[in-house]
Amino acid sequence: MRSPIEPYLTSIVDEIRPEDSGELADYIPELASADPDPFGIALAMLDGQVYVAGDADRVFTIQSSAKAFTYALAIRERGLDEVLSHVGVEPSGDAFNAISVDEKGRPANPMINAGAIGTFALAPGESAEEKFDAVRRFMGDCAGRELDVDEGAYSSELATAYRNRGIANMLRALGGLDAEPDVAVDGYVRQGALQVCAKDLALMGATLASGGIQPVTRKRVLDEETAGHVLSVMTTCGMYDAAGDWVSSVGVPAKSGVGGGIVGASPGRLGIATFSPRLDVHGNSVRGVAAFERLARDLSLHLMRIPETGHLALREAISADYISNDYGTAAMYRLQGVIDFVAAESVVRRMSSDRIDDRYVVVDLTEVVEAKVVALLMIAKVMDAFAQEGRHVYLIDPERLYGPEDLRRFGIADTVTQVDSFEQGEKIGRERETAEGGS
Ligand code: GLN
Numbered sequence: 001m002r003s004p005i006e007p008y009l010t011s012i013v014d015e016i017r018p019e020d021s022g023e024l025a026d027y028i029p030e031l032a033s034a035d036p037d038p039f040g041i042a043l044a045m046l047d048g049q050v051y052v053a054g055d056a057d058r059v060f061t062i063q064s065s066a067k068a069f070t071y072a073l074a075i076r077e078r079g080l081d082e083v084l085s086h087v088g089v090e091p092s093g094d095a096f097n098a099i100s101v102d103e104k105g106r107p108a109n110p111m112i113n114a115g116a117i118g119t120f121a122l123a124p125g126e127s128a129e130e131k132f133d134a135v136r137r138f139m140g141d142c143a144g145r146e147l148d149v150d151e152g153a154y155s156s157e158l159a160t161a162y163r164n165r166g167i168a169n170m171l172r173a174l175g176g177l178d179a180e181p182d183v184a185v186d187g188y189v190r191q192g193a194l195q196v197c198a199k200d201l202a203l204m205g206a207t208l209a210s211g212g213i214q215p216v217t218r219k220r221v222l223d224e225e226t227a228g229h230v231l232s233v234m235t236t237c238g239m240y241d242a243a244g245d246w247v248s249s250v251g252v253p254a255k256s257g258v259g260g261g262i263v264g265a266s267p268g269r270l271g272i273a274t275f276s277p278r279l280d281v282h283g284n285s286v287r288g289v290a291a292f293e294r295l296a297r298d299l300s301l302h303l304m305r306i307p308e309t310g311h312l313a314l315r316e317a318i319s320a321d322y323i324s325n326d327y328g329t330a331a332m333y334r335l336q337g338v339i340d341f342v343a344a345e346s347v348v349r350r351m352s353s354d355r356i357d358d359r360y361v362v363v364d365l366t367e368v369v370e371a372k373v374v375a376l377l378m379i380a381k382v383m384d385a386f387a388q389e390g391r392h393v394y395l396i397d398p399e400r401l402y403g404p405e406d407l408r409r410f411g412i413a414d415t416v417t418q419v420d421s422f423e424q425g426e427k428i429g430r431e432r433e434t435a436e437g438g439s
Contacts, residue, residue, distance in 0.1 A: 006141075009041050009053035012294050017054075018330045021284035025258035034260075036277050041295075042202035044271040048215040048296040060275055061153045061190045063257030064096060064283075065201060066139065067116040068238065069346040070191060072222055073138040073232045074110075074122040077344070080229065083122060086176055087115045089233050094238045096258075096283050099167055105176025111237040111255060114167045115189075118300035120188040121179035128187040130178070135191045142207040143200040144216045152261075154193035161185055177315040186382030192257070205271025208234075208253075211257055214356040215271075231265055235303065242282040242289075243268070251302030262288040266301045309343050313343035314337065314350060315367060324431045328359030330394075346376035351382045361386045362425065364396040372403045380410035387415035394425040 010151040026032040030292035040056035063406040074083050085296075092100050092108035100107045100114045107114035107350075123131040140146045170186075177184060180354050196204070206215045208231055212222030234253035246254065252272065254264040260277030263283055272295060276287035296302050315336040322330035333351060337343070363383060365371070371379075380402070387393045393412075395402065398420045407413040 005043070005051045009043065009051055011413050012291055013039055013041060016287050016294070017291050019287050019290060020429065022280050024277055025063075025283065025291075027160070027199070028153065028258070029160065030150070031259060031277075032155040034060070034277050036289060039276040040198040040274065041291055042198040042273045043295075044199070044202035044206035044215060044273075045224060046206055046213075046215050046268075048203075050199055050202060051210060052199055053350075055275065056273075058275065059150075059195040060261060060277070061150050061192060061259040062139070062147075062194045062196045062261060062416060063259040064111070064113075064116070065196075065204075065255045065257040065259075065261050065263045066191045066194060067111050067136070068230055068255040068263070069139050069142055069233035070116065070123060070135050070235050071110040071233065071261075072118050072208070072226055073124075073135060074119045075226045075229065076222055077134075078122050078394070080226070083110075083119070086116045086122060086178060089236070090238045091243050093241050093243075095164055097354060101167075101170055101174060101176065102129065103174070105171050105174030107171065107176070109233060109237040111233060113163040113164055114171065114242060116182050117164060117168050117188045118171055118177055120191060121177050121184040123187070128190070130191045131183070132187040134188065135187070136194060138221065139191075139194060139204065141217075141221045142204040142214060143196060143218060144203050147196060147200070148192045150193045150195050154190050155202045155277075158186065158189045158192065161189055164188065174189045176420070179240045192259075192306060192431050196261065198261070198275040199259055201273030201275075204362055205263045206264040207271070209267055209269060209271050212330070213269075228267075231267055234265070239284055240282050242284055244309050245402040246289075247303075249291075250296045251304055252292065252296055253303075254292065256284040256288065258283050260285045260397060264292060267303075269301065270313065272301075311346060313339055313347050317350060317354070320362075322358075322360045322362065323426050323433065326364055327429065327433045329357075330360035330362045331356040331358040332362045332364065334364040334367065336369075338369050338373040339379075340371065341374050341378075344372075344378040348378050348382045351379075358391070360392045360394065360429070361420070362394045362396065364389065364422070366396055366398055366421075368399075368401060376402060376406055380406075380412050380416075383416050384410075384412050387412070392429065393417065394419055394429070396420070396422060396425060 038055035040054040173179035211224035212227040264272035274288035316334040
């Protein structure tokens with residue numbers, strides 16, 4: 001393989017591996033006896049390509065990384081408003097196992113245990129088994145394969161889940177928990193005992209990063225808005241009382257687990273996962289945090305590092321012969337890439353200030369990968385202005401980035417001619433000119 005990506009990931013594993021500080025999670029008997037040494041990294045691109053290094057195939061229990069996905073499922077099934085009435089979205093600044101609950105029985109957020117137990121209670125079904133089954137299926141949909149439970153981890157944690165039982169009983173007493181405390185704790189502990197490897201987690205992260213589409217199966221498991229909401233809460237609360245540090249030093253939405261995993265989702269780019277069991281005082285994997293810091297810096301993934309799209313949007317602006325030069329020339333605007341507000345601004349600024357003599361205006365979207373609604377609207381307005389000046393406006397839009405409904409609501413259905421190719425535009429233009437007897 002010629003790709004430099006896996007060798008790069010391997011070099012990070014080699015560099016960080018000597019770091020052996022941190023402790024295993026000792027409050028869960030089964031985790032206390034885990035092998036502390038494995039270290040793996042996986043990246044999952046949004047088209048399903050996966051890159052791995054180190055122990056990326058080694059399975060471990062998902063633990064709190066599951067919280068982000070159960071939260072997503074609860075919102076999908078119950079709607080955001082109902083979920084918000086049970087669990088808040090405020091970073092608590094407290095430890096993951098804090099007894100966080102306000103006077104209405106609402107935990108601060110779904111990423112700490114209290115909120116996650118409350119969220120689990122909102123999963124579809126009545127019994128712990130039914131709810132757990134829905135959660136397991138959903139996580140399997142995100143990973144792209146069925147996930148199994150580590151029965152040893154499950155039973156050993158359940159047997160000693162005094163604190164989580166305490167939290168659940170408190171939530172129930174205050175009216176915030178939508179299930180019997182035992183049902184919620186049982187299922188919550190079981191969801192944390194689901195087994196994943198770094199590769200699975202990276203794909204699960206990629207599912208959130210893509211706005212809800214599993215990269216390999218292409219199944220849509222969430223709508224974009226829900227995925228975006230979950231990413232927001234991961235950003236502010238995913239790393240517990242280290243969340244502020246994480247946002248400033250890494251800046252990628254993420255969720256850790258005391259099994260040693262961290263799942264990250266760089267919106268619109270990729271999913272990232274690390275696995276290394278030794279934890280810092282916050283319960284986050286020591287090597288995992290170090291690896292994320294490296295990756296975020298090297299790959300320029302920090303959320304606040306915004307890519308510059310504007311200057312690249314206009315591939316070419318020329319005056320070209322059109323319709324075999326019989327009827328006049330065209331001002332051609334060829335766009336490319338992802339057109340967001342900033343990109344569209346640079347395009348419409350140019351289009352609206354160009355002093356052109358051409359009888360035709362052609363906007364070519366063939367090389368545009370994606371156009372945000374705001375960009376479609378802005379470009380539609382300029383095309384319409386050209387049409388009002390009496391120019392013939394052709395929109396080369398083979399992928400139909402402008403759907404029929406867009407053409408109508410932006411008011412250009414009758415003024416702009418949408419075509420598949422330059423040639424088709426010329427053909428239609430020639431027929432029209434001939435019918436009108438030329439100019
Ligand atoms: N199952 C663990 C617990 O409830 C999960 C905690 C974690 O991963 N931070 O304590």
